[in-house]
Amino acid sequence: MSGAVPRFWREIPARYNLIGSKCERCGKVFFPPRNLCPDCRRKGNVRPYKLKGRGRILSLTQVHVPAPGFEKQVPYYLALIEMEEGPRILAQLTDVGQEPVDIGDEVEIVFRRISESGEIINYGFKARPVKFSSQKSGS
Amino acid sequence: MRAGIVGYGVYIPIYRIKIAEIAKVWGGRTGGLGLEEKSVAGPDEDTATMAVEATRNALARAQVDPKDIGAVYVGTESPPYAVKPAATIVAEAIGATPETTAADWEFACKAGTAAVQACMGLVLSGVIKYGVAVGADNAQCRPGDALEYTAAAGAASYIIGKEEEALAIIEGTYSYTTDTPDFWRREGKPYPAHGGRFTGRPAYFKHIISAAEGLMRKFDLSVDDFDYAVFHQPNAKFPLEAAKELGLPKEKVLPGLVVGKIGNTYSASSMMGLAAVLDKAEAGQRILMVSYGSGAGSDAFSLLVTERIKEKRNLAPTVEHYLNRRVLIDYGTYSKLKYLVAE
């Protein structure tokens, strides 16, 4: 993955700030962002749309044989998360701690290092189980 | 016309290692420093990621439009890149780009407070509306060195604006700076070096006490005017000793002393202590805050808490919240996270 600087730089708004898309014609929200609404296509009007960063786990797995570059984090969790606004995202879980995480658990999106392309650090989103750290006030 | 803190936020990683665990491996003594545990950054964390979460928390308290932020400064001695600032990553991640200035600052553990002073200047002169000053570090230390018992990870972020929006007014600041080589790291070297006992009297104490006394002289204040005192916290003993010398009772220092539970978060240290106090202080109370950076210098501040603190402080997690959020790891896991690199 070395040298792919522009490819990952281009996606910073989505990876840092969860900027997806919304089709103004049918109201559907997409993440990752799309150029075309799959239902409305050219009749649609797709605009940037920022997700709030809260969702629920639909499924998860603990990975023991890592993708290249993720060896230091083994075993790590991947989860399919249904965001509040509707779209689903795939993200690594972080700060999981000792208690088990399960389908249905609430997560919040946080900003973490994802990988490196050559010497460039790729930052992006991971999901943190809310039961281990709530973004609500002083609990 | 004065500047003030419009929002504040902190971040501490979830992982902790017991100081006794480190001592077990290296055969050192632990009693002298007053620390139980220190925080350890996770494999997906660094100065930039910690600074982002702390600043997002500060924004949640400040309730300002990120587009109105005119400066984003990150003070750190452990940036992810030697060249390419953490500040642009933070600025992008909080939505302050593109109309903002940004830079990383270096002055050992007081880089963050130097950035606070710069933001004060920009705000008071009308150049910007709000400025972000972050102190954040994922501190490096040679395995087995004395510093290993204290070097930790964390971030504290302050949004500076005008006093009419502040939850704490910065009544004044005073800095005391000399060329004192107590602790340093040469370009390209992975670990810092230090002067052993030289880091005490001629370094930490000389600058902290001179800055505190200078501040009080300049603004005609005495120790009795302060309800709280927060000092840079390389361990739990130095701040209490400095307080004693200044004539401050230790009850005023303890609320802002977090080092025992999380270690020395370097550029975040005094700023995290200040946040712990802001989490508790009442309107009308006055806080003395003195940072210290090796090399060497101290920035002293007098802060006056306003009515706004009550509604603002619960809009983001407190220091206590992050202190309670902990997962203990052993030295092997700590080594993997801190020293061993998987190629």
Added chain:
Amino acid sequence: MRKVAVIGVGMTKFGELWHASFRDLMIEAGVRALEDAGIGGDDIQAAYVGNMSAGRFIQQEHVGALIADYSGLAPIPCTRVEAACASGGLALRQAWMDVASGLHDIVIAAGIEKMTDVLAGAAIETLATAADQEWEAFVGATFPSLYALMARRHMYEFGTTEEQMAAVAVKNHNFANMNPYAQYHIQVTVEKVLKSPPVAKPLKLLDCSPISDGAACVVLAPAEQSRKYTDTPVLIEGSGHATDTLGLHGRKSLVGLEATVRASREAYKMAGIEPSDVHVAEVHDCFTIAEIMAIEDLGFCKKGEGGKFTEEGQTNLGGKVVVNPSGGLKGKGHPVGATGVAQVVEIVHQLREEAGKRQMEGAEIGLTHNVGGTGATVVVHIFRRMT
């Protein structure tokens, strides 16, 4: 569109074939297929070759031309077809369309993958290019982890158990032991599967198909000409091909492949049959859970009952439909581009009653099911013994 028949089949052994290069494998499979069809190279008019990633595995693109050249078939048109792990099945469909349309008469459909010239890490990374690079691979997803997410959800919604998934591995390895071309000849029990090291929970090592080298080749001819070449032509009665979102996160369902449902219904309709008419099927068991979902999506059993159906032996000899008698991807091996065509080789043997101990008695209608990625491409074909 005229009817098309398979007149010859051939394949290499699947496995870690250190001695064989990409070129060696293609020749071996091709020669066997031509001998089986009783034709010469001069009879072949076009070729379609499924191959996922020669570019990354052996640094060679333009493999359509390479194969035509090395087979001595140039200057015929030779097209490389790519749809990740469905490359082979899709190559067959292209070849079928070519003959059915009348453009050519004798056409080859082949598949080939040489995966062991790179280290395992590089092979895993290459396989992950079948998934969504920007939004799945980028965040650390591996192929097993994506199927593990479906497995976990399937267990959550239907109570499917790890033992039921293990039963798929046991059945397929049993079949592989009877298949001389299979990569593995080992004894696998449910206990061995459950005790094997975790890859991405709940999937363990023995829930996963391997990295393999291999090639397979079939020869197609117009049905009306097929008896010139063979006494046992096998008709292609139906073909279906459907796509779905590349990433799992875009799917409507996490417990099945909509593309399998669509592609199979298209094929059943064309063939004029129901799922219950299928006697023998080669389905895409890249992971044990994939076979469980496949038999549901293909309509052999109800959604959610795939685990039970397998556990009861309904997919074994003597059951309602024999699934993966070749050993499947699991036991036979999975040289990605070759798999879809190797499935055809097995079905043709079954419909010709040549499958020896693996033979489903009285097999007349067979089905192949080939999946790309986590279900973004599915190709289904239906075969009937020509009477």
